[in-house]
Amino acid sequence: MKKSLGPKTHLFPTPVLMVGTYDRDGRPNLMNAAWGGICCSEPPCVAVSLRKATYSYDCIMERKAFTVGIPTQKQLVIADYIGIASGRDSDKFAVAGLTAVRSELVDAPYAAEFPVVLECRLVHSFELGLHTQFVGEIMDVKVDEGALAEDGKPDIVKIAPLVFDTGHRGYHGIGPFLGKAFAAGRDLPERK
Template sequence: MKQSIGAKTLATPTPVWLVGTYDEADTPNIMTAAWGGICCSQPPCLAVSLRKATYSHAAIVARKAFTVSIPSQAQVAQADYVGTVSGRDGDKFAACGWTAVRSDLVDAPYVDEVPLVVECRLLHIHELGLHTQFVGEIVDVKADEALIGAKGYPDITKVRPIIWDTAHMGYYGLGEFLGKAWEIGKTITTEGMK
């Protein structure tokens, strides 16, 4: 029997993303965000939701662009740090020993040292309550060459992304491979499992 927990943000797991923006002075900034995901295939889009109080919120609205740098498990301390301090108070790139790279496609920076980067042009803004959802059209994905696997795509086992557990406020790594999509389901028939 299931027990009611109430209306909570417990659709777990969520990603650990570093959202890159430029402020009014053209200073690069990053912040950690977990409220995000792919939201459309054509055009390719992702969405990230930020509170209006964040320094990055106004920057996305003004610049109409943002990046998502996807850190590896080895970068969990830096990912946590940039989510706990404001870009108003200092240079988070410098504090983490990271390099801000100016995107040549959108008006936003990304973290050079992370394995995977998604560059987005702002398409839509949705006011949801405490958060604003920014839908960005993906204009490019950049990956470290050493992470490229089959079919020229990043190998998730080499990216080693961080997963956020909202219920326990903790970070986790990627689990084991469970099965090939559109294949493992073939073990079930109308009569049940084979």
């Protein structure tokens, strides 16, 4: 029997996303955002939801751009620091020992050390209550060569991304390959 928990944000897994922005003075900043993911395939878009109180909120509204970096499991301490510090008070890039890279495509920085980076142009923002959802069209995806599979696509095992447990507020890794999407279900007989 299932137990009702009421309306909660329990969705598993939730990606850990490093949102890169510039502030009014052109200082690079990063924010750890767990509320986000791919929201459209054509054009390719990603959505991140931020509270207005965050430093990154105004940066995205002003610059109309952001980046999304994917931290690795080995970067857990850095990712968590980025989530607990504010860009109003500290230079997160400097404290975390990260290298700020200016995107050539959008008005936002990214950290060179994250193996996957999405460069995004803001196309929509929606007030949802406590959060505002920012939808960015992905202008480019940059991936470290060492994080690519033989077919030239990002390899989730090599990337070893962090995922967030919304229920217990903890970080986890990903598991082994289990089956091919859009193929594994073909073995189930059709019911009429």
